[in-house]
C-alpha cells in the first residue's frame with residue numbers, strides 16, 4: 001500500500017510541476033521554440049522527479065519515537081533526579097519518573113537506543129527496574145532517604 005501511495009504522490013507532484021512550467025513558458029509568449037521548450041521541460045522534469053524522489057525517501061527527517069512505561073523503584077525527589085539523569089542518554093528525548101506510581105515514562109528513538117540500555121543505566125546508579133536489579137554495593141551507597149524497599 002505504501003508504494004501505491006508513494007507512486008501516486010510522485011506522479012501528481014510531477015504533473016503539477018510540468019503544468020506550472022508550461023504556464024510559465026506560455027506567459028513569456030515564447031514562439032517557435034517548441035524544441036527548446038521540450039528539451040527544457042524534459043530536463044526540468046528529470047531534475048524535479050529526482051529531487052522529489054530523494055525527499056520522499058529521506059527517512060532521516062522522519063523521527064520515529066517510541067514511548068514506554070517502565071517500573072523503576074525509588075522514593076524521593078533525589079531518586080527522581082538520579083533516575084532521570086541516568087535515563088537521559090543519546091536517543092532518549094524524554095524521561096519522566098513518578099514517585100507515586102514508581103514508573104518511568106520514556107520516549108526514545110528505537111533505532112538509537114533500547115529500553116534495556118536505559119534500564120541498565122538506571123540499575124547502575126542504584127535503582128531496580130522491572131528487568132535489571134541494581135548491584136547491592138551501589139544500592140547500599142544510596143542516601144538513606146533513597147533506600148527504597150526491595151522486593
Ligand SMILES: [Cu+2]
Pocket residue numbers: 074075076077078079080145146147
Ligand atoms: Cu531518593
